[in-house]
Amino acid sequence: MIDLKQTIAKHGRPMTVAVLSALMLSACGGGETTTSQTVERLPVSHEEIMVSLVNLAADPYWAATWNNPQTDRDWRELERATFQIQVGGTLLTVPGTGSMDAEHAGNPRWRALATQLSEDGARALNAVKARNTELMVRAGGQLIQTCETCHREFNPGMSTLEQMSRSQQLPAVSL
Ligand code: HEC
Numbered sequence: 706m707i708d709l710k711q712t713i714a715k716h717g718r719p720m721t722v723a724v725l726s727a728l729m730l731s732a733c734g735g736g737e738t739t740t741s742q743t744v745e746r747l748p749v750s751h752e753e754i755m756v757s758l759v760n761l762a763a764d765p766y767w768a769a770t771w772n773n774p775q776t777d778r779d780w781r782e783l784e785r786a787t788f789q790i791q792v793g794g795t796l797l798t799v800p801g802t803g804s805m806d807a808e809h810a811g812n813p814r815w816r817a818l819a820t821q822l823s824e825d826g827a828r829a830l831n832a833v834k835a836r837n838t839e840l841m842v843r844a845g846g847q848l849i850q851t852c853e854t855c856h857r858e859f860n861p862g863m864s865t866l867e868q869m870s871r872s873q874q875l876p877a878v879s880l
Pocket residue numbers: 751752755756759760763790797803815818819822848849851852853855856859860863866
């Protein structure tokens with residue numbers, strides 16, 4: 706127990722009610738009433754992560770595997786893009802705001818594919834850092850397999866990425 710009189714004496718003047726009640730709460734073990742639980746839910750949906758992070762980063766990476774980066778700026782941009790894929794994969798293991806997100810995040814198969822996506826991103830990042838286009842092509846092939854496998858298993862009605870890219874203009878590699 707905290708000795709209130711002693712505490713007041715130490716501080717030399719009466720404490721405010723708020724400080725006193727905080728002291729009393731902790732003295733009675735009431736500290737547990739304060740919320741210390743971390744709520745792990747992203748403020749966005751998995752679909753938003755897919756479209757505005759993962760897909761946006763993967764497109765210029767793939768384009769770079771058949772149209773070599775020209776400038777140091779291109780390479781640095783690709784480093785950031787592949788890093789975003791790595792982080793994006795990890796984010797997909799945390800529930801977001803989409804209706805299926807929590808269920809997916811709790812599904813071992815989904816988690817394995819999301820983790821694979823993150824590892825593919827890390828491998829692509831290493832290839833970019835090494836400025837090694839051959840390794841980039843290999844990492845890019847593994848990456849597209851991971852995307853398509855997950856889409857087939859968890860969103861079967863979806864077009865393949867190849868079908869999607871045929872219907873849209875590829876982004877320029879040089880920025
Ligand atoms: C862990 C599973 C998983 C992985 C890995 C994955 N996706 Fe997805 N993706 C989904 C699901 C599920 C949807 C449908 C989202 C929804 O509608 O809520 C989706 C949707 C998308 C969409 C939006 C399609 C539309 O019509 O709105 C794009 C684009 C996309 N993914 C690109 C990619 C790319 C590129 C990769 C790989 C670099 C990838 N995804 C990897 C599960 C995955």
